[in-house]
Structure formats: C-alpha cells, structure tokens
Amino acid sequence: MELTDLTISQIQQGLAKKQFSALDLTKAYLNRIGKRNKKILAILTLCEKSALSKAKEIDNLLLQGNSIPPLAGVPCVIKDNILVKGVKCTAGSKILENYIASYDASVVKLLKKQGAIILGKGNLDEFAIGSSGEHSAFGKTLNPCDLTRVPGGSSSGPVAAVADNLCAFALGSDTGGSIRLPASFCGVTGFKPTYGAVSRFGLMAMASSLDQIGPIAKTSYDAEIVFRAISEKDPYDSTSLGVAKENVSSLKNLCFGVPKEYFIKGIDKSVEKAIRNAIKKLEENGAKIKEISLPNTEYALAVYYIIMTSEVSANLARYDGIKYGYLKKEKTLINDYLETRGSGFGEEVRRRIMLGTYALSAGYYEAYYLKAQKVRTLIRRDFERAFQKVDMILTPVSPTLPFKIGEKMNDPLSMYLSDIFTVPLNLAGLPGISIPIGKEKGLPIGIQMIGKEFSDYKILKAAQVAEKIWM
C-alpha cells in the first residue's frame, strides 16, 4: 500500500504510531501530483513550499510528544473559488487569472487551525458554473477512472484529486450538485451540508441562496471528520448556523424513502439497476424501505436554473475590470465594462449571466424569478411532507454514467439535465451525500442519501453503516 492510498483515519493512526512522518506523507503526495497532474489537470496552483514547511511543523509537534488536532498533517486540496491567503485564486476564470487572495476563507482558517496541509487549489468549471469540469479557462480536468470522460463538475479538480490519490481529502462547493455529481462520476464520497452548516465567508459567491461548502473524501467517515472541523457558526456569515450532533449506529429502525419521480424515462438502465440493487441490500440488512412521492420534482430543474442564473447575474456584476485583476482597457468606461466582461468571462458564464439578467429584467421578473421562488416553496413542502413518513431519502445522483469529453458541450440544455437529481436539495437547503456503490463497465455509480435540515451527522453516520453493506 502506498502512503497516498491512505484514508484520513489511517493517516491519523500512522502518524501517532510514527509509521511515517508528516513530511514523508506530504512529499509522497507532491511526488504523485508531479507525475499525474499534467494528465488530469486536477490542480491549478501548487503550494509546495508552505505545505512542506507546515509538515515539518507538525513533525516537530509530534517529536516533542504534543497531542495534535485530528487533521494535523493531513494533505488536502481546496477548490479554487475558496480563498487561501497569499495564494492565487482564479475561480477557473480569465477575469481573475492574477488575483491573489488577501485573506483566508473561514473554512480555510479552521483547516489550518486543525493542522491540515494545503497542497494546492483545485480546478473547477469557471466560477463553479458547469456540470462537467470542461468550463475552466485553464483547461479541462479528466476523470481519473477513464481519461476520455468528464469527472463531472463543478468541483472537478478537488474530486479528481481525491479519486486519483493526489490528496487525502478536498473542499468543494455545491450550488446544484457540484460536490455530489463529480463524486458520483469519480467514485468518491461527496457531502453537501445543510445550508448554513458551514460558513461561506471567503467562498466566491455564485448563487448565494444555494451555495454551500462541503467535504470530498475517500470514505464517509473521513467526510465526517472534515465536516466536524469546518462546521462552525461564523460571525462573518450571517446565514451560518450551528448543527447539533446526532448518532446512528444501526439501520434497524431507519426508514428510507424512495421517490418514484426519480426513476424517470431517460435514466440509464445500468444506473437504475445499480441503485435498485443497493436499496435492496439495505432492506436485506434491516432497513425499512418505503416508496414515496415528491410530486413537484419535475419542476425543480427549471426553478433551479431561473433562481441560480438570476443570483449569478447579480453576484458576478462585481467583476467589472475595476476591483479585481483583469482589465481590457478601452476609451470609455462603458466599453471597459463591455470588453472586460465580454472577453474575461467564458461562454457558459456569459450565457448564465444573460439568462439571469433576462429573468430579472422589467416585464419578466414575475413570470420567471417570482414564479420560480413560489414553486421553490412547493418543492420544499414536498420534502417536509416526505420527512413526516421517512427518516431519509435515497435517489440516484446522476441519470447517466460519466459522459465523454465534449459530448454535451454544444447543447447546454442537455448538460443542465445532468443536475436533475441534485438541484432539489439545494432549493430546499437540505443535506445530501453521494456514496459510491459500484461500477458499470469500469465507470463509477453513486447513490444520493438526503436528510432533513440539520440532520448532517445522522446522514454521515447512516452513510458509514450503509457503505459497509455496499462495499
């Protein structure tokens, strides 16, 4: 077994027993990144120097016999839309190609306090906008399981880095599935916490009512370790809230709902079969399974794309050539704006800003934005009703297996359909996890476990129990 194969809990044990040093570990990962990253482009900026010096610090602490925090010496990758002080933060966009973060995001501060070692910044679809990892201005990330296929997006780099053993865990952001979809495509665990469970301070805002930071890890136990470290109420994010800790040790009394609306026409047969099998295995191990209905599911994608593009158009207004990085200088101020934004943003970002501007513009606001917010209420109610009958809900993460690179680039609507099973949670603010359940023709398939708001620890514990059954 290589050092880079280890889970966080194995790293903790290995360091405590002095089987290897933090420096050995960091060097092993940097070495692997050196060999693999050119091919899959999971990491955009490497923090080699600071990672090595931090590892030495941890080794000194251990040498002096000090106790170390849970993530001490554990190497990680941070999605490049989350600020790490003094390090370039591009959001995968030309418009921020030279932007250096002037402070640490609250989650980064917490990870540093815990002794985690930041190896680098993970590639992403520009401004976290995209479902495939193909929309980064600095090149596409490839799926480590099959280099001809997409890793899923938008947390493409962080997820591919975990899947390819370039780090032990990563932080991503999830606005409509950006942690769970790539986790499913690359065969790792990705967790989207309850909206507000993790501070968004220092995360570049995409769609503020939907964005949430979460962990990507090799196991759901590791995901829990990271979630525990980053979930804290933060005075710098007025939407952040504390989460109560709960425990689940057996599946015997748990009832899982399976919504019939998630097994629609167009879902890949092999995906459906794998999900059905996984559910059957849970039932055989004592879990209760109940068919449920979430009747407004068919509207979720349209609601999501209206609300998200509207919030994107407002949030990305700040990139105007005045405050940050890139400026295309013209003769007048208005042309500075037009040319900076026209050439600084990629095609997909421009498309979404256009859609959002349209949805919010005079005469259309009520028909699109307000209507979408009302249907959002109905989607939320569907979940509330369902959770009166069941503890958790199981669904596929994606209707398809990881698709070929380029396959959906010319048809935005078909690309958007990849998010059909992940967006409802963001609209309702609920926590959800993608857990790998197996492979079809070498391509990973993930299942999504959804819980009530603030049941984050319950999901993570249930995932740990279920994972053992599915492995």
Added chain:
Amino acid sequence: MINKQEVTHIASLARIGMSQKELKKIQKDMSSILNYFDLLKKVNVSQVNPTSHSVLVENIMREDEKKERNIDFANKLVEAAPQRKARYIKVKSVF
C-alpha cells in the same frame, strides 16, 4: 423565441460585449432554455408564498463597534485593482 433586439438589450444591461455571431448563437441557446422554463406555466401557485432563503434564519444583530484590522489587509485589497494611484483605485470619469 426571444428576438435579436431583446438579446442585444439584455447584453447591454449585463455589460457583456458580444459580436454579431455570438449574439446569434446566444439567441438560439437562450430560446431553447427559456422554452424549457415554460414548464412552470402549468404550476398553480396562486396561494403560495415565495421562498428566497431555504433555511429560516432571523436577522442576526451585533454591536455597532469598530474592529481593528491590520493596515496591510486594506492595502492588499486595494492592490487587487488593476489601476491604482497611491492607495486609491483609479477609474475613468463617469460623465
């Protein structure tokens, strides 16, 4: 179908410069996506309040007091701007 004049107007509201070719392509893309959004027309929401924020949070208040920050922090924020003069961000005149 959204017409070309509308697309041009939206691009100017969004402050995104586009060539004629790009405008034509985005007109086609937007039309097919807006067409998909029409799905919501059949939902009855006459008795439904909008949700703007998924998890209920009350206003969070704090004392209105001065917090000290390192001067270097402010300098770093200003340094991110592409055009500067001393510790000021330089912009073209609006009028």
